[in-house]
Amino acid sequence: MNSRHYAVRSTCTALLLFACLASLSVVASATTGERPATCATRGPASPGELHREWILVGWEKHRGDPPFDFRQRLGHLYHWNSDDVRLYDTFDPQHRVARSADEWASIWTEPFTTLREARHSVLDGPDVIDGGTLSASTLEFAARLETSAGEIIGNRARTSLVWECTPGGWKIVREHTSVRIVSREEIDTIVPHSDK
Secondary structure, eight states, X not given: OOXXXXXXXXXXXXXXXXXXXXXXXXXXXXXXXXXXXXXXXXXXXXXXXXXXXXXXXXXXXXXXXXXXXXXXXHGGXXXXXXXXXXXXXXXXXXXXXXXXXXXXXXHHHHHHHHOSEEEEEEEEEEEEEEOSSEEEEEEEEEEEEEOTTSOEEEEEEEEEEEEXXXXXXXXXXXXXXXXXXXXXXXXXXXXXOOOO
């Protein structure tokens, strides 16, 4: 065998070995629950920070804001194509369980559009359990809601979200929020509000 054939054969063997190692790495990641590189464990794209964004940005409404658009405000946080989505909030008078982000949007779009204002503060958390392809986060928040009639509704809530690691990053597949109504005096001390 001449040196040229030997070099070609060695290169092919090295490439084959590299391909085998890469395949084993993918299999190992799938069986050990390692997440794709797109899902952050720290920083603004991590489950804890996304949970803060979910309440402090997504559900926030200021006077003069345009009508509430769930997909525009919160759509990037939810898994729109999963059959595993289950979303529940005791604040819903009908206590429905949504089985898709579309269904969840249909529940909350009208009530949030009619609000004059929705202001929030995080009181505790977020606390995150990192499970690899799934992560869970919890936090407690307070909400000061002003209806179109000027009534102030105050509540404190504890929410738990389950995030699935997808090629587009972390997406919500499970949500459970339990709400307790509080007095006007209490909500005014813990949630900033506008004076307009």
